[in-house]
Amino acid sequence: MRLPRRTVVLALLATVATGAPGGEARAQAIQNATLSRANQAYDNLDYRQALSFSRAALRERLSGAERARAYEVLGFSYAALDSILKAVDAFKQVVLIDPERQLDPNRVSPKAYSAFDVALRQVLLVRQLRVDSTSFVGGKGALPVRFMVTQPARVVTRAIGGGGGGAQANFLVDSGAWNGQVNLSWPARLPNGDPVPAGTYTLVVDARLGQNSFTASQPVRITHGSVDTLPHLTSLPGYQYLPETEIPAPSWRPLGLAFLYTGGALIGTVGLESGSLGASSKRELGVVGGAALLTGFIMTLRKPAPRPAEGNILYNRLLKEQIARRNADIAKENVTRRQQVQLSIVPLSKSGAPR
Amino acid sequence: MSRRGGSSVGCAAVVLGALAGAGRPAGAQHVTIGPQAALVDYREVSSGLRYSGSGFGGIATARYRKLSAAASVVRLSLDPTKGSTASVGYKATEFDLWLSYDVASYASLEVGVIRRTADPEFEAQSLGAVRVGARSTYDLGPGATIAFRANYLAAPKFSGGGSASFSLDLGLGLDLLVAGRLHGVVDYTFERVNRKTNPGGTGEIPAPIQQSLARVGLAIGF
Numbered sequence: 001m002r003l004p005r006r007t008v009v010l011a012l013l014a015t016v017a018t019g020a021p022g023g024e025a026r027a028q029a030i031q032n033a034t035l036s037r038a039n040q041a042y043d044n045l046d047y048r049q050a051l052s053f054s055r056a057a058l059r060e061r062l063s064g065a066e067r068a069r070a071y072e073v074l075g076f077s078y079a080a081l082d083s084i085l086k087a088v089d090a091f092k093q094v095v096l097i098d099p100e101r102q103l104d105p106n107r108v109s110p111k112a113y114s115a116f117d118v119a120l121r122q123v124l125l126v127r128q129l130r131v132d133s134t135s136f137v138g139g140k141g142a143l144p145v146r147f148m149v150t151q152p153a154r155v156v157t158r159a160i161g162g163g164g165g166g167a168q169a170n171f172l173v174d175s176g177a178w179n180g181q182v183n184l185s186w187p188a189r190l191p192n193g194d195p196v197p198a199g200t201y202t203l204v205v206d207a208r209l210g211q212n213s214f215t216a217s218q219p220v221r222i223t224h225g226s227v228d229t230l231p232h233l234t235s236l237p238g239y240q241y242l243p244e245t246e247i248p249a250p251s252w253r254p255l256g257l258a259f260l261y262t263g264g265a266l267i268g269t270v271g272l273e274s275g276s277l278g279a280s281s282k283r284e285l286g287v288v289g290g291a292a293l294l295t296g297f298i299m300t301l302r303k304p305a306p307r308p309a310e311g312n313i314l315y316n317r318l319l320k321e322q323i324a325r326r327n328a329d330i331a332k333e334n335v336t337r338r339q340q341v342q343l344s345i346v347p348l349s350k351s352g353a354p355r
Numbered sequence: 356m357s358r359r360g361g362s363s364v365g366c367a368a369v370v371l372g373a374l375a376g377a378g379r380p381a382g383a384q385h386v387t388i389g390p391q392a393a394l395v396d397y398r399e400v401s402s403g404l405r406y407s408g409s410g411f412g413g414i415a416t417a418r419y420r421k422l423s424a425a426a427s428v429v430r431l432s433l434d435p436t437k438g439s440t441a442s443v444g445y446k447a448t449e450f451d452l453w454l455s456y457d458v459a460s461y462a463s464l465e466v467g468v469i470r471r472t473a474d475p476e477f478e479a480q481s482l483g484a485v486r487v488g489a490r491s492t493y494d495l496g497p498g499a500t501i502a503f504r505a506n507y508l509a510a511p512k513f514s515g516g517g518s519a520s521f522s523l524d525l526g527l528g529l530d531l532l533v534a535g536r537l538h539g540v541v542d543y544t545f546e547r548v549n550r551k552t553n554p555g556g557t558g559e560i561p562a563p564i565q566q567s568l569a570r571v572g573l574a575i576g577f
Contacts, residue, residue: 254495254496254499257493257495257501258495258501261491261493261501261502261503261527262527264503264527265503265525265526265527265543265545268505268525268545269525269545269567272523272525272545272547273547273565274398274547274549274563274565276401276402276561276563277398277399277400277401277402277405277563277565278398278402278405280396280398280545280565280567281396281407281567282567283394283396283407283567283569284394284395284396284543284545284567284568284569285527285543285545285567285569287394287541287543287569287571288527288528288529288541288542288543288569288571289527289543291529291539291541291571292501292527292529292541295495295499295501295529295531296495296501298496299495299496299497299499302496302497304496305496305497
């Protein structure tokens with residue numbers, strides 16, 4: 001048989017570059033001799049033989065993976081022989097057996113890839129159900145759930161399981177008509193707002209379209225933890241307490257005041273002296289005035305006493321009030337946090353099966 | 356006269372005790388008490404009748420918030436000065452009481468009494484009057500306070516009779532915290548009384564009185 005040159009090249013590319021239909025790793029996993037021959041024939045670009053051996057292998061007892069592989073060889077061979085409808089039918093069987101099967105468009109022939117893509121659109125599947133590990137405070141976050149539905153369908157997503165109480169809890173995550181990529185979030189809360197009990201849950205995505213249905217599931221483990229509380233503040237970053245006293249600059253004020261007061265007493269004495277009684281003795285004023293002047297002089301030389309710095313006192317008071325207000329808020333927040341639960345959700349090994 | 360003086364001292368003791376006890380828990384309360392030495396110069400009627408001398412006594416002060424009180428008693432021995440027409444000296448006891456209310460951090464209004472008695476009684480005029488005036492106080496530095504006061508001596512009474520329409524008392528005071536609770540207290544008082552008498556109804560004749568008094572002492576604070 002003589003094949004078109006372009007077909008041969010494409011098939012070769014598909015075989016060598018992607019290894020999608022062939023490859024040593026795949027060959028080693030194949031136990032069935034007929035399927036091995038089919039694989040070998042495909043690798044040798046003998047697509048008629050590959051078709052023949054594949055059909056023969058499908059009539060034998062095969063494991064699921066071998067069956068999928070047999071249909072895949074069929075699909076690629078039909079695509080290489082330009083039998084697109086048959087290739088689509090073969091790829092439908094592949095994705096029904098292995099819904100997560102993906103082809104790399106950069107490594108397989110466009111014919112095979114488009115046949116595979118058409119096959120995907122003709123079969124109702126829930127693919128690529130993914131749940132990321134996450135952690136959030138109960139009631140303040142949600143678990144992101146994403147998957148792909150290959151046909152427009154009514155999709156019901158549930159979380160089934162529980163915390164070992166015996167009865168299986170069943171939480172509706174979402175119900176709606178979806179097609180293509182779907183992104184959902186599950187707050188993991190009970191109807192009363194409390195977080196769901198810790199335990200193992202299974203996220204079940206059930207897609208229905210007429211008589212067809214498909215279910216995919218992803219188990220997750222939910223654990224409870226305490227929410228971290230906030231430490232109380234002793235200072236505000238960038239703000240520091242200021243000294244509440246300040247030492248004024250030295251001045252002659254004490255001596256000046258002593259002069260002023262002593263001078264006032266002297267002037268008052270002289271002014272009040274009676275002309276008829278004569279000038280009074282200044283001995284008494286000399287003793288007291290001298291003591292005042294000496295004290296004023298000494299106080300002038302002494303280091304001034306610290307005096308309250310009103311601005312700094314006011315600033316410190318405001319700072320204390322601000323810290324106290326913040327700490328009150330923190331205490332209130334901590335009371336709330338102690339009543340909260342930190343949910344940690346980890347996906348477990350995945351499984352999915354057509355129904 | 357001496358009985359009156361005793362009642363005045365008792366009244367002062369009551370006032371000081373009340374101030375000292377009223378605010379016992381309050382931090383603003385302050386009481387001092389201590390001895391004093393005094394120097395005095397006294398003139399009366401004319402420049403020829405003049406005395407000088409010294410003495411001793413005591414002072415007590417109390418403060419409660421804006422109220423303060425001070426009382427001083429000194430016993431003076433006065434002798435005629437050189438050139439005086441007086442032949443003998445005498446002893447005098449002077450009691451002063453001030454009650455002050457602070458109207459500002461540096462100013463206060465004050466009332467009080469002055470009572471001075473002479474012994475022998477007729478060697479000099481005994482005087483009793485009510486004080487009304489004001490006081491200005493400033494801090495010179497840590498523990499040092501200077502004060503100036505001016506009091507009008509109202510309703511003066513004299514042992515020899517007579518009246519005085521103008522009587523003034525000026526004062527300069529210094530309170531210095533020496534160490535711990537020990538205060539040095541220095542006070543100067545100049546007193547001028549324009550006394551006039553009318554002996555036998557022949558008409559008023561001036562008989563002024565002028566006294567300079569310095570008190571130096573120590574006081575313990577409580």
